[in-house]
Amino acid sequence: MTVLSETRWGLPDTAVRDRRAADPRVNLSSNELHHPQVESLAREMVDGFDPAVLRAYPVQEPAAAAAGALLGLPAHHLLLSAGSDAVIRLLLTSLRGAFPGGLVLQEPNYEAWTQAVDAPLWPLRKVTSTDGTATTSAEAMLDAAADAEPALVVVSWPNGPAGYTPRLDHIAELSAVCRSRGHLLIVDGCYAGFAGSPLKVAELADDHCLVLLSWSKMFGFAGGRLAVACGGPDLVHRLRAARQEDHVSALALHALTRTGQVYDRFTHVWQDITATREAMRSRLTALGHHVPESGGNFLHVPRPTAASAAELTARLSHSGYRVRDMGLTSGLHHHVRFTVAHGPAGEQFLDCLVRHLAEVGGA
Template sequence: MEHGGDLTLAIERFGGAREDWLDLSTGINPYHYPLPSEFSAAAWTALPGKVASEQLIAAARQAYAVPEHLGLVAAPGTQILLSLLPSLLPAGPVAIASPTYSSHKKVWTRDGRAPVELSSIYALPADAQIVLLVNPNNPDGQLIDVKSLKEIARTLTERGGFLVVDEAFADVVPGASLLPHIQDENIVVLRSFGKFFGLAGLRLGFLAGAQAITSKMAALLESWCLSGPALEVGTTALRDTAWQEAMARRLVDEMADLTLTLSRHGLSVFGGTPLYALAGLRSANGLHEALARRQIWTRIFDYAPTWVRFGLPGGAENLERLSEALAEAMQEL
């Protein structure tokens, strides 16, 4: 499985229609931000304008507490941002805190950098120019504290290098974000919109960093990279702090219920965030397939055959369905 979230393989192998499946293979909020009953006609008929783009950036700057001296650029998802980063950052060796989201290694490998995988971010290679980490990490939820990140960034800045932090899941972990604390260090931060707001199909993400970096990124993305609906929904959602606070509490509560359910069925939950739980058992692949035969799709990992990740089911009925399926599946292992 390269990524979660695509049921095509699941349906091809195990049958059923899309509506039959409970997809737990992602870390996307099952409760999406409420879409407007109607978009403005201009969202569909006019090219996205400067004012709408500026409003989105202002809303994101406030929501993510981006310091004024940093630049901020929006794109159709963070995937394209991380793919373009190698062309913007200095040449030299790359180190990636691993295991983590696999696309990071792929884009730097494609750039010819041959990134080194770090098992500990606290032992930087002496020659590393670019260090990349996901915080909190995917899939294990490991969190590096702000003070440590600042120290790593200062070391890299002295070398003329950069720290790249992917904060895709920082929305659900209070105090996790490095963004509000950046001063003059060479730091680039990626923020994902779709995961917390449950609107992955909208394709919206942000990159914050020095003005020189964000200006170059904006030039690569060129004009009209975001759709009118993405601008409207993104701005509204990022301004809606009441929804964000209530949703953050709800996700914590539902993750507690999911963790208890997994533990009850003999799975050892050892990592995660309020959007996903990482569990371990001897036959993770076997459990994954047993659940798939019951049209429940989880996330497994080639590099860790004892790991299986569960996204939030989304409500008591889906959690009960998972519990019943786990009871049956564990009997088959």
């Protein structure tokens, strides 16, 4: 990671993850999809792609129709995007000034909500869990939505980066409150496959609730940069006016068109990763380590101090694994997060993690 040392072009200093250089470590920091079947499924998603279509600008309608058929929604209820972060930035730009209550943000959450260029122009209210659990996080969001002026209300389900996963009916209740108060609810369902059905989350979508689904997290398509936002037709029409879909490549659109053919097999991938996640958590807990519940494809290992978290991260890096030291992230102070990998790669990492935890101490 590199950090800009000065303010440039009138923009605030920000941390920049440099992806231009190759990293030889196994990436268990970004919550990419690690499963032995992912590559073969990805090949099937891009199978039949005709390179000749790259000569022309892509046409989105066939992909939107296929995504709609998969999600059970009309195509004009969907916005296609080159990644979910791009949708977040679009929302902050397109809806700026539309909500006097500003941004009511479940905390912690994705950095894009506070690092986008337009983010400083939004009044911000961060809503935190009182005890670091999914239940109190959901309750706090309900309370905040009930007494706020019309606002952009944001939750992620499961929560990234904390892993909070309240029952989906709690999110439906929040959606009802948001509708009654004139809010627009954003439900980021990027990790939904690891906690239930993305199709169930998509059912929440209407003109008062926009649901984001990430092909990077759930379908192993991080390099393809693809996400789908689901909402009511009026909301989607307004967002499409910014021509966000023009940034989605023809290859990504082709993969989206074929996702329905591999969807059932991906559900088994998600189930495998979920089972591996719980097995890893059980083993670490049996060794005396507190590992919070998570509904995503990741787990956290809390450390007693910042120095201990940094040392564990460094030792794993030296062993060839890139994990994430959560630093002072709200509710995750001194946590080290790692992506759950299914199969031999995950078993090898867990053995390495257990060994380094014993060396560092301080369970």
